[in-house]
Amino acid sequence: MRKRITGVLLAAVMAASLTACSGLQTPTAGPVNGGDTTGDNVSQETEDTGDAGQESTADAGTETTDNTNPGETAEEQDGNASAGGVYDMLGEDWWKEVYLEFITTELPGLISEYDDLKTWTYGFIYVNDDYLPELVACSGYEAAGNIVVTIIDGETQYFQTGRLGLQYVPYGNVLCNSDGNMGYYHDFVWTIGDSGFENIAVGFREDEMNENGYTGNVIYTWDDKSVSGEEYESNLDALIPYSKALSFCAGSLYDDMIAFLEGSGPRDYKEAYLDAMKRIRDYEGNTYPAFALIEQNNGDPLLMASNDDSFVFASFSGGILQIGPSWYFPTESDYTYDIIRIFSGLGLVESFTAYTESYNNSYSYYRMMDGSLLADYISSDPIRDENGELTYDADGDYAFRYYRNGREIEKAEYMDFFKQYEEEFFQQLTPYSSEATFIDYVSGDAMEDMLKK
Numbered sequence: 001m002r003k004r005i006t007g008v009l010l011a012a013v014m015a016a017s018l019t020a021c022s023g024l025q026t027p028t029a030g031p032v033n034g035g036d037t038t039g040d041n042v043s044q045e046t047e048d049t050g051d052a053g054q055e056s057t058a059d060a061g062t063e064t065t066d067n068t069n070p071g072e073t074a075e076e077q078d079g080n081a082s083a084g085g086v087y088d089m090l091g092e093d094w095w096k097e098v099y100l101e102f103i104t105t106e107l108p109g110l111i112s113e114y115d116d117l118k119t120w121t122y123g124f125i126y127v128n129d130d131y132l133p134e135l136v137a138c139s140g141y142e143a144a145g146n147i148v149v150t151i152i153d154g155e156t157q158y159f160q161t162g163r164l165g166l167q168y169v170p171y172g173n174v175l176c177n178s179d180g181n182m183g184y185y186h187d188f189v190w191t192i193g194d195s196g197f198e199n200i201a202v203g204f205r206e207d208e209m210n211e212n213g214y215t216g217n218v219i220y221t222w223d224d225k226s227v228s229g230e231e232y233e234s235n236l237d238a239l240i241p242y243s244k245a246l247s248f249c250a251g252s253l254y255d256d257m258i259a260f261l262e263g264s265g266p267r268d269y270k271e272a273y274l275d276a277m278k279r280i281r282d283y284e285g286n287t288y289p290a291f292a293l294i295e296q297n298n299g300d301p302l303l304m305a306s307n308d309d310s311f312v313f314a315s316f317s318g319g320i321l322q323i324g325p326s327w328y329f330p331t332e333s334d335y336t337y338d339i340i341r342i343f344s345g346l347g348l349v350e351s352f353t354a355y356t357e358s359y360n361n362s363y364s365y366y367r368m369m370d371g372s373l374l375a376d377y378i379s380s381d382p383i384r385d386e387n388g389e390l391t392y393d394a395d396g397d398y399a400f401r402y403y404r405n406g407r408e409i410e411k412a413e414y415m416d417f418f419k420q421y422e423e424e425f426f427q428q429l430t431p432y433s434s435e436a437t438f439i440d441y442v443s444g445d446a447m448e449d450m451l452k453k
Contacts, residue, residue, distance in 0.1 A: 095151060
């Protein structure tokens with residue numbers, strides 16, 4: 001027997017979602033299948049499913065896979081371990097049918113009549129430790145946010161984020177919907193319990209205003225209680241350690257996810273990239289004449305396409321073809337210094353921006369895995385005095401505040417973050433026509449010939 005509990009549909013709240021976040025409804029702690037318990041008028045629903053899956057761990061922007069069975073001995077686990085992601089999960093393919101039914105049957109009833117599920121993207125993340133991936137359906141725009149789906153005791157259950165911000169700790173069993181706008185921001189923290197998704201904390205950060213406008217102060221509220229900024233950050237970090245968190249950015253295209261779930265997708269990366277090239281040659285309004293394969297230490301290579309202004313990657317990970325968004329190559333600027341590199345062995349793309357006048361630095365690390373584009377962010381901001389002048393630390397260097405995924409960290413943790421990449425081989429990403437390129441580009445026809453061999 002199926003159990004279904006449906007809240008207010010997105011169609012009824014899209015107009016309100018586009019306004020200030022002060023209209024957000026506060027989640028009520030408790031299981032999702034107990035009613036409408038999320039922010040931004042979220043819908044909930046449960047379906048029949050089952051339980052099986054696979055495990056992976058992540059640190060510093062990467063996520064690795066561990067195919068083991070908790071009922072096996074260590075020797076049996078070693079013998080059964082393999083490198084794939086979702087593709088190599090233990091057990092039958094019943095869970096694919098469950099997610100296929102959710103996307104094709106249930107999800108259409110949860111979106112606006114003006115929306116199109118083929119414009120959404122879909123990927124897997126690993127939240128708890130039940131060897132089963134969670135599915136994220138990403139609308140790609142703030143008003144609709146994401147829908148996160150899991151399988152508990154033979155039923156699919158989900159919650160919907162208020163806006164797009166979605167962070168999680170792989171296998172830490174914690175997610176955070178951290179987002180907002182116009183001076184009103186929220187942190188809704190979730191876990192997967194025996195009954196499904198449970199909201200375990202609600203935080204709000206509001207820029208204080210008076211008759212003259214913003215005062216520069218921030219009002220913090222945690223579970224309906226007024227707290228200081230230090231208490232707020234401490235409470236949040238205790239639940240979701242942002243030094244271990246990843247941000248979900250986007251997923252694979254609708255047709256590619258459906259093909260994977262149906263079992264009709266490509267069998268290997270060569271077949272996958274031949275399919276991808278039919279679309280990438282003219283993709284998102286850009287024409288790509290040059291291609292390259294970027295080898296990785298583990299797993300299949302990435303496919304990269306380039307023109308003079310932009311590039312795009314395709315990945316075949318966990319048996320899922322994923323074509324990423326188009327990225328623009330950095331251009332010269334008087335205000336910023338920008339560089340994009342790939343740590344090819346790790347399949348990790350680093351985007352770095354240094355602001356020459358303000359001395360702010362920001363790094364973003366992206367990886368495509370199991371149909372998901374995941375990100376890890378780290379940055380530094382200079383500390384200035386009341387006159388706006390730069391200050392100095394005890395060593396006589398400029399003083400900075402350091403951040404990991406939006407949360408302040410110590411300088412030592414900031415410096416340690418980069419040590420993991422010191423010995424890794426990287427290549428700067430440049431257009432195919434650049435004389436300084438380090439990438440072995442070939443024409444589209446030549447790449448197709450390579451993939452057909």
